[in-house]
Amino acid sequence: PGHVQLLPPQNVTLLSKDFAMILTWAPGEGSPPDVTYTVRYESQDRLDKWRKVPHCRNIPRSFCNLTCALSNLYVKVRARVKAVWGRSQSPWVKSQFKDYYSDVELAPPVLTLKVRDNSIHVSASFPLPTCVENLTWKYDLNLWEAGSEDKKKYEGYFRKDTVTINTTALRGNYCFSARALYESINLKHSEFSQPVCVLLNHKG
DSSP states (O other): OOOOOOOOOEEEEEEEETTEEEEEEEOOTTOOTTOEEEEEEEEGGGTTOOEEOGGGSSBSSSEEEOGGGOSOTTSOEEEEEEEEETTEEOOOEEOOOBOHHHHOOOOOOEEEEEEOSSEEEEEEEOOOOGGGTTSOEEEEEEEEETTOOOOEEEEEEETTOEEEEEOTTOOEEEEEEEEEEEESSSEEEOOOOOOEEEEESOOO
């Protein structure tokens, strides 16, 4: 008595988005508004050992960022979640298996431009979780004159690299856009970022 039949979370999905591995779910039907959730994960090299995720224990929200909790980014993992309300608990619901290394989905980098007298310095920053800083992220950069289809490509720069472009011969409005790259089992890349445009050698 005093126990409520708590329905399990629905649509439990492990997804890779913007460099992160995130478990998402929807509340079970008729869930009380103050229900909380607890998440665990297991990896394919140690099945049936469900590891705790300390920052996703009794949480009110319906997602959990697992990226930096994973013990190995190269092994497939799956996660499970249960609803908790007072002394009632729902059954666990499991996600499918995924691994960060081959399933990671990339977000476009954010470009920073520094205009000097005869050059422009372009760097790209990525919204990376700290634990994947050391993987070999790269980016491609495109440069074109606004209105033109003709793009100059700078390819395969490492994430921390700055691309320096001589602007002596460039006059007018020039645009830059970049995409993130990652070499896993196959080459992955993000969409290109929104263009950033600057006026070069503009004689006002």
